[in-house]
Amino acid sequence: MQAFTDARTPDTTDEVWLTEHAPVYTLGLAARPEHILRANTIPVLKVDRGGQITYHGPGQLVVYLLIDLKRLRLGVRQLVEAIESAVIKLVDSYG
Secondary structure, three states: OHHHHHHOOOOOOOEEEEEOOOOEEEEOOOOOHHHOOOOOOOOEEEOOOOOOEEEEOOOOOEEEEEOOHHHHOOOHHHHHHHHHHHHHHHHHHOO
16 A cells, blocks of 8 residues: 555546455554553554554455545545545445
8 A cells, every 4th residue: 555655646546445454453653552452463563544553354344545635625524524425325225
């Protein structure tokens, strides 16, 4: 993902990645390593994002939006609201 971001140009097409990770804890900028459970059996990675500790593993679908917000003239809040609205509409369509 970092390589994709580093290689972007103003013309790079945005992408959506769907993945399922092997077991891993990611530590955001506010993470406290002593809060990790089973640190000896599951890899721990420091990442450049806000927040604390997140577990990713089998059975969880993770969606990464690799979007040029400046090109779309969107702020983070607008993006989050658009995602929320889309998910609500999708779930509502299932009744």
